[in-house]
Amino acid sequence: MVDPFCALPFSAAVHPEARPARRLTWDSREAGPDVAFVALPGERMHGNAFVEQALAAGAPFVLTDLDVPRAVRVDDAQAALFAWARAERARSPLVVGVTGSAGKTTAKSFVAAALDAQFMPVFNTMPAIACFLIELGGSGRPLVVEMGIDRIGEMAELVDLVRPDVGVITSIGPAHLEQLGSIEGIVREKGVILRGVDGRPVRGLVGAQASAFYPGVDSYGFGPVTHAGEDLTVTAQGASFRFAGVPVTLPLAARVQAEAAVLALTLAHEAGVPLPEAAARLAAVSVPGGRYRVHPGRFTVIDDAYNASPVAVRAALDALNGWPGRRISVLGRMLELGPTERDLHAGVGAYARTQADLTFGVGAFAAELGDRAFATVPELTAALLAEVRDGDVLLVKASRGISWTPERRAQEGVGLDVVVRALLAARDAE
Structure with missing residues (x-):
């Protein structure tokens, strides 16, 4: 109230x-x-x-x-x-802030489940976060806040508002380069979350992919990290591993979700939450639509169309490669990549060709992204519907261009959620 x-x-x-x-x-x-x-x-x-x-x-x-x-x-x-938000935030027993070039929402969802915490909905603007803190800062439960940035100085403003007890960086890669300038700029700006405010210490954690950018900061994931899951297995049915001896099973999940689960269990353990209890909640996590949501059926559609950056697309392609059947990548334009955007799209497209059996691209960089290139989303959709067959697995990923008109989104090859809906409708109609 x-x-x-x-x-x-x-x-x-x-x-x-x-x-x-x-x-x-x-x-x-x-x-x-x-x-x-x-x-x-x-x-x-x-x-x-x-x-x-x-x-x-x-x-x-x-x-x-x-x-x-x-x-x-x-x-x-x-x-x-x-x-008002700062005052209410001070009443919370634990606040976790999550940032990164990819995987923020997934990490937020898993951490919140493990800690039985209140968490930010999709919108993560300063006003949205302030309202969230006012509404729930006094709830007595931990809070998990997604802290995305797209300009220099924004993370400092967010940290001053949220004042996280734990600062998490999931990954580092080229995203929002038009405003942040370079990978070095991204590392510097996102790294602000690892610093305290007014002398308050922050518990810093970085994902395995980001650990090289932040030497000395505790890391999580699999392999040579500070907090590691063990015996990771990823199949079409999902991911399973062990953490501190506790078995963890995540239905229809890939490595990215498993890494988020390791983060969540690390924080749960440090907060005194029984790990079997936390692991059971992780198995029921459902991330918002468009973030590696698997739709199984006579052919499988992986809806990862909420947003895209090179590091996020590569991670999704890695997950696609683990599926049986004919693997099809459907990739659209990645926004805010600055003057090197053509090279970055070409790099992602080359990687797609090593991970998928068929590669489709749409929009301004369609030829870089896929062997089957289409100028507009309607043309792409028609070609996909004519090509797909039982047993296929399709990964759909691109930036959203959410502020654009539907006509411009179709022309530029962003907002591929419409492609997901068309595929699912066609699949379920037969």
């Missing part, structure tokens, strides 16, 4: 008709009888323009500088929101 009459960490005039809310939103369309509205500055408009709409929808209160009914009136709503 978010109570505007509690001891707020900022000066505010609280309207007498304001009342507690179940949660907060900065999107006025989500405001309602249980959802309060925070009027924040936007790229095009200020949230104050939507305060009346939120009140009409029944919002219990609005955080704003306007003098309106049910207002929690402050000088600066954004500064107040972040101050």
Whole structure:
């Protein structure tokens, strides 16, 4: 419960008709009888323009500088929101922050399951994280926060807000190069999560792939790492291994999910959670759609279309290579790779040709990504539906281009979730 009459960490005039809310939103369309509205500055408009709409929808209160009914009136709503979030975060017994070039959401999901923690939903913007901390910081349960960045200085801002007790870096690779500039820039900016704030120590952990970039920081995964799983086996049915003598089975999982499980069990052990109990919860983890979600059937579709970077695509191709049957890679454009994007696409495409039996590419770098190259998503989809047969395994992966129009997404070869839906519909119709 978010109570505007509690001891707020900022000066505010609280309207007498304001009342507690179940949660907060900065999107006025989500405001309602249980959802309060925070009027924040936007790229095009200020949230104050939507305060009346939120009140009409029944919002219990609005955080704003306007003098309106049910207002929690402050000088600066954004500064107040972040101050409130820091105060509520301080009430949490444990906060885990997760970043990396790939695998953040998977790691977050597994860590949350092992710790029986509250965790961030898909959106991981500063306002979203602030609302999450305010809503759940006092729940008494650990919190797991995904901390993605795409510009210099953003991680420092996130760390100042979240103040994680544990900082995790899953992987390092070329992603958001247009803003971060280079691999060295990515290493430096993501590494900020391993530093404390105001003298607070942070427990740092990095994935096996990222360990070379952060010498001296404890690592996790398989092989020569600080915290290692043992006897890893990956089949079409899933992944299994042992950790500290405890058997772990992850249905329909690959190595990436197994590494996330090792991270989760490491943190569970350190938090005093019984490992058999944590391992049992890991077996039931279901990551959000588009993140290596396996759809078995007369042919199998691996939906990994939520987003893409070179390191993430290579990991997905490694997983595809372990499947029986005819393996088909379906790859689209990876965004924000800067001036070397053609070379990076070519490198991924060359790797796909070693891991898959058939390679399809779509969009601006279709020929680099696959032997069967298509200019647009509809052309790709038609070709796939004509080619696929029983027993095939198809991996679908690309960036989202979520802010683009559907027409541009189809033309540029991003947002391949539409391809996944078409394949599943065709498979299930027969």
